[in-house]
Amino acid sequence: LTCEAEGGRVPHVLQLVFNGKYLINYNTDSGTNTEGVTISGHTITYKETISSVSFNDSGTYYCTGKNKAKENAKKTDKDNSEITVVSDVTISSVADVAVDLGDVPQIPTFTVEGGRAPHEVILAKPDGTTDVIYSNSVTSKCTGTFTKSCDISLGASTYQQDGNYKITAKNRAK
Secondary structure, X not given: OEEEEEOOOOOOEXXXXXXXXXXXEEEOOOOEOOOOEEEEOOEEEXXXXXXXXXXXXXXXXXXXXXXXXXXXXXXXXXXXXXXXXXXXXXXXXXXXXXXXXXXXXXEEEEEEEOOOOOOEEEEEOOOXXXXXXXXXXXXOOEEOOOEEEEEEEOOOOOHHHOOOOEEEEEOOOO
């Protein structure tokens, strides 16, 4: 993340705030928190590197620059950046199921995790068709918030249902 302020003269305050916590609170009047701050011409810059991103880093980061004007009047500008952290979705392993003809096959309960609620879970059938098991617009066969637990019943079994079923899950920022 780069927080930068420029003006007719070097801004005297530069702040980068996340969740009410100052990542940088640079002030030329008090000389506070100067580590990582660079000044070039009339521009003051601070770069924040998050080395190991986690879901806790999601949110809004606010960058504020202040400049003194005549008679101690101040000019302030503020900008923000929204960061959303996502991760790969993992699906617990699902065991093979053998079913007698006419019985109702049940895929064993499986879980889907993605750090935030996965936005879609799809079942691909051996005949090439797919069923959306979970999405924001489909009545869910899954329960839970950030970890979805899914139960799938395929209806009365026929020979055409024989084969491999594949479960996929997707996650997106918003």
